[in-house]
Amino acid sequence: MADVVEVVATDDPVRPLFSPAGELTAAARSRLGLSQDALRDLYRQMVLIRRADQEALNLQRQGELGLWGQFLGQEAIHVGAVAALQPDDWIFPSYREFGMAMCRGIDPADMLTWFRGLSAGPWDPREFHFAPLAVPVASQVPHAVGFAMGSRFKKSKDVVLGTFGDGATSKGDWHEAMNFAGVFKAPVIFLCQNNHWAISVPLAKQTAGSIAERAQGYGFPGIRIDGNDVLGVLAAVRGAAERARRGDGPYLIEAMTYRMGAHTTSDDPSRYRTETELQAWSVKDPVGRYRAWLEGQGIIDGAAIKTIGDEGESMAHAMRTRLLAFTPAPPGEVIFGRVYARPPDSFLEEREEFEASLESS
Amino acid sequence: MADVVEVVATDDPVRPLFSPAGELTAAARSRLGLSQDALRDLYRQMVLIRRADQEALNLQRQGELGLWGQFLGQEAIHVGAVAALQPDDWIFPSYREFGMAMCRGIDPADMLTWFRGLSAGPWDPREFHFAPLAVPVASQVPHAVGFAMGSRFKKSKDVVLGTFGDGATSKGDWHEAMNFAGVFKAPVIFLCQNNHWAISVPLAKQTAGSIAERAQGYGFPGIRIDGNDVLGVLAAVRGAAERARRGDGPYLIEAMTYRMGAHTTSDDPSRYRTETELQAWSVKDPVGRYRAWLEGQGIIDGAAIKTIGDEGESMAHAMRTRLLAFTPAPPGEVIFGRVYARPPDSFLEEREEFEASLESS
Amino acid sequence: MEAVTMAKAINLSLRDALARDEDVLVFGEDVGALGGVFRITDGLQEAFGEERVFDTPLAESTIIGVAVGLALRGFKPVPEIQFDGFVYSGFDQIVSHVAKYRNRSGMSMPITIRIPFGGHIGAVEHHSESPEAYFTHTAGLKVVAPATPGDAYALLQSAIADPDPVIFFEPKARYYVKEEVDPKREVLIGRARLAREGTGVSVIAYGPTVSVALEAAKAAEKENISLEVIDLRTLSPLDMATIIESLRKTHRAIIVHEAPVFGGFGGEIAARIADDGFDLLEAPVTRVGAMNTPYPPARFEKLYLPDVDRILEAADVALAYG
């Protein structure tokens, strides 16, 4: 029995920042080194993405979007994670990361064209280092790992953030990708947005175990943190990113949060969850909590809050206007335009026939 | 941050039996409660299955089998695990569990008809409570879990053993099945035969983590034990089975062993591994070690050893003879006979045509 | 019985199966308290308890995999795959085990895998696929796709009662059409239905395209063109007798499905018509289906999927041929 798993000794820069319960310690919080402007900007971003989320919901209810999946309650993760990364670091989202995408500079109106059924992929991932939305749950996690393996092979310093929900951790792809990441020491941060629900399936029916603790089974560290604390998320992702950047491999962060809205506008959560649970989480609202903290620290005041609120309003207005004015590419282009880089002749013929039939009808 | 994983308090009847290095403690060994006959029989079974393994290899080399996958070195797991179970407990094997199947009473000659290309599934799983071989790696693990869920639903007392290799633990199916088992508290024992290789891929390239430790991520216990000690395997599986039987759910046992032969007769291990490694494991040979222990305890003597060796010879001879005399079912029956329980008319017509064409040619 | 939607008919069929046979189990993602994203399993958990109707973790491969294990344990599992586009991660379990397990063990696999399929629901990608050809080409499976509430009820009864595995495709765009359902009417697996008699061209459809074909037939009537519409109901095994019988009248055929034409199940049907019906055919068989591209964004699906105009056009060509 000589088999003792070789655990490569690496500093874990994340764990010491947090209490055993996953709270960023006061000491770590004060050592974040963020300017007051930066701290205010985190708040601003949370307000803006929440406002965009609300506006998208309105648009859906008004029949302007086919579907909307709110991320209400998960803003601290969206903002904190993106703020912790370099612009060159790629992000591989699932389908609820609209806020992250906004933080990366993607035009929210463009993004909404996807939910409006007008575009198959409205942004260029190369421009924003932000992969397309991935609908099949967990299927993006291997992409994040492959990309990160590639960064290592190219001796590049960029790292990758792969993010997913609690439900995603039940999928085979998730496991396989985690294991690959460990074996290839891929510079990737796995960020689980554990919002306690996968549509109607609560966490307790999703797994009897702990998600964060699974990391050690793949040979790298994992931590469960408070996902409703933007500074905690920022600190954890930053630490994990630094570690990955210096070549020490993957990290799994399980950020605990709560899906305050419905799964999507097609969902009816009253069928499976109680108001009480929702209320319990309301008091942990990431935006309100952070605003109170900023106020307590004297970093923000009523005027600043108002300015940010106003910015949200005009952003929402502009987003709506741009979306409703959006004209998609012609059908032939939308349906055939990007399928192949080198389209076969028969494919081009089918396109021509289709376009001809449109003209004739 | 109220989320603390609820770990249901269950006695772990296995862990206390083993040292931290996975060795069955002397105290536990002496409390196994096996008669001298029973202890001798474990030896006998290991000898018999090893002899059958050798004979199958010979048969393959003589061109009588299409393929053979030796389990040389893994006999303690095969024998110990089956001895720990009740006859009603189902076993879900992969493709290397010939020894387990023999211990369950399946005729080895019948089994070899599969390797000889004469039969798609030579035994009735219902008779032996032994599922068919599963070639796609890890794909049988969900079956074991589903079966065990069913046992629970039926309030039956049987438990299930799902066994697989180290390579299998990298597959998505393995993970999904482990997680289901935790969620549904399925009475299933997961037995990893960690023989250090998946064809040419060594354990270190298969995972950077620990297989046994993964269990806690699914909400049940896991342990790494010496898989070359038949009594250790028996004790672990027995403990885990008792626990499962009383309703406390799954257990993961990672039994460390070594694939002493090639992956299969199509393989050439000289391309990827060293003689030194092999030699290091030779001294831990499960059969030799156990014989020495029995001798030391005065439980077995030269005469008994000889009798068992002779039994092996005649068993091998009978196996060979029966195999070579085996006449498969007619082609129409082999190809069409068991596909559907209620075959469509078109299917029966295709069969008739086929059979007619055979007659005419 | 009063008219019910197809969604309700399937719900009733599951309910009756659960009530009749305690070995029937219904499970999948969100089928419990929520009643499924389409409410097909609405109220079933309440009625039959958490051990008969249950939510699973999010893992299609193992939803199928545990169905195999449960079948071996004596159950009749009826797993749900939430949407067509998510069945692919269960593909290995279906192809390697569900379809082949009996062949290697002699043990039956009385599993019915329910899959809502097809488009016209305005959804985002992966929610409108028509993957039936992947299953019709898999020996050991039976594949059905009802087009009406009554057939959905009855075919599901047949599927659950069948000792062999059945892939049960539900045309989700048709979930909310209503019809009277007679729970006593039996529909055998493997028998097509003449949905409308006609003399000019045989239009062969299944699942969501049957209603499109019937609409086309109505529209054609106004132009004095008579379309006969065959609703396959079962794709595998394929009821060629009914098709050939129709061809004896019409000598012309059009096949309509939502899946891309290239490599689609229509190819099998067309190939067999052109073989078994070689001497009957007076015009080439036309396949009307989606284009050979991924499913487009929702606002473009109408242009992508077969419609009345394309069927009529194909009928015109077939009738003008020769």
Next chain:
Amino acid sequence: MEAVTMAKAINLSLRDALARDEDVLVFGEDVGALGGVFRITDGLQEAFGEERVFDTPLAESTIIGVAVGLALRGFKPVPEIQFDGFVYSGFDQIVSHVAKYRNRSGMSMPITIRIPFGGHIGAVEHHSESPEAYFTHTAGLKVVAPATPGDAYALLQSAIADPDPVIFFEPKARYYVKEEVDPKREVLIGRARLAREGTGVSVIAYGPTVSVALEAAKAAEKENISLEVIDLRTLSPLDMATIIESLRKTHRAIIVHEAPVFGGFGGEIAARIADDGFDLLEAPVTRVGAMNTPYPPARFEKLYLPDVDRILEAADVALAYG
């Protein structure tokens, strides 16, 4: 160059691609030190290092999944799936991502997935499958299957150079046939080859069945029957022009593949012949393939797979028709 086996030709093609372009990566189960279970990648890791040619954990879905990520990072991944029967657990990544990623992102997927396929190797189950129809029906992919060492070399060059994903099926029963290979000869994706000229019946084959068709043609010659053999080389896109041209001569066609006939790719070919070639055909198109059952035990595979006799029989029927 002297004659080399197809196995060696593929090895050389990989070697040349790795040498020419440092973005080419070869990976999969056992492709490193072992050189693959068929030795196709023999010596490549030694020559190009562990970051260009590497073993992966045992996980087909993620072998494909990391290929997607690597492609996005600028690589040209050439993953190997060890055997046909193990590609199914990678099916979701192939159908949902490899095939569709460009459509949703504008980013190319220059991935070549190598899959040894087909039977006649005396193996146990899951090692002799012909799953090509699952891929030809998947929009966004290109699917090729060489029949000779030279074509294997050249098509693999084209596949790796292609900015789109290519499923590269290698007929493993043909790995050890030898032929001289000219590394400069280009074979474009999408172009079939006239493997043998003839006038009586067109026999359309690909991968492992091309040699069977050629043997049949030789045997037929003795009976004064002239078979023309078309080696498709590419299944998707399908070179209908070459097929129709042949039909203009022969007016009869037989399609031969190892996959079960029902729902197989032969259905697509037959349907198109019967459509585009309706007026040319003087006999029904016959499909010769496996039966609609799981792959049988090895000693029965010869009875299960298409052979010379069945092709000749089909030719007789076609020629006697009418």
